[in-house]
Amino acid sequence: MNEIINNILTRRSIRVFKEEQIPESDLNVILEAATFAPTGMNAQSWHFTAIHSKEKLAQFNSLVQKILLKHPGEDPSMPYIDFLKKVAEAPNFNFFYHAPTLVIASNSISSASAAPQSDCTAALQNIFLAAHSLGIGSCWIHLLVLISDLPEIREHLTELGVPPEHRIYGSAALGFPERSTPKPAPRKAGTITIVK
Template identity: 50%
Template sequence: MKLFSKEENLVLSNETIQSILTRRSIKIYKEDQVPEEELLTILEAAKFAPSGMGLQEWHFTAVQNIDELRALNEAAKQVLLNLPEDDSVPKPLKNQAKHYIDKPDFNFFYNAPTLVIVTSAKDPAVSSPAADCAAALENIFVAANSLGVSSCWINLLTRMSDFPEIRRLFTKWGIPENERCYGSAALGYNGGPEKKAAPRRDGTVILVK
């Protein structure tokens, strides 16, 4: 199926569509910090994402302190290094531990100068926190790209929220005890070569008329 219809030129001239189509997951960052004005604009866009029943049950914690980011990276490493061997640990987390255990210098957030942690209720009575936070994260990525800010979706913390090493930092930063992370966004400026989009898979669009 062709990606665009006969109105292709109109679509490609639309700034919102352009921001979506040119977004890339960046894993090499410059040290330059995202200015506060731009960060607040991105976070405002996140707040305007749709949420189940319009409840907006989320928090957006933006960490720009480099020492705190290093502490979070070290805490994540300690979690992976000390995982119990029993079945209480999710398989994806075990797989990540195997992948990174021999990479002591690896930074889980790609040394981005800003990390936005999106949290919501652990046991919501009436809401859909995972979907709500995913929608907010997409707004973050699209808004960031429109401002020339690079980004990457980081899912590691979604499986670590309840580990003491991570929870201590969350509590220190003011993240409510009854919330867990549903995703995070690394933000900064691309320090590597321009990335091309991966080819889009065929057969993923179904039209019922």
């Protein structure tokens, strides 16, 4: 089978990672792949903030946990807040699955691209596929999309390098898989129509 198709078909979300950090050279290749995704109007108005540090991600996880636990909950402007608060109560839970690296994809809401979210999503898929081709596991982490407007989280994101006027559209946990790659869920029938 064509190598690219094989890479697409065998990529899976990985949620258990080895302690070992991924090499910076691989991270650079993955980030370059992200920047070669298509963008509306070729805007390229996105930003990729890579946290290549297990320690900084552990600190970030503790901050998320602390902020979620003190949030009063039941906030209609924050979908899933009660679910996230429940998850945060588990003392050893790590919102980034203890991955050694996280790439945050953000974009300007006033981008010349008509679709800043779609641009970031295309880039994230490039990240997942590039990582997989290098033997690196990945998983979409949606959490930051949901909580990035909480002031203390935004402050921390700005310190990390996320442009303050950007919205977060997704993030990718990266690391070497601890276990063999899981089997894909069966594909749902009836999702394709070909008209001739």
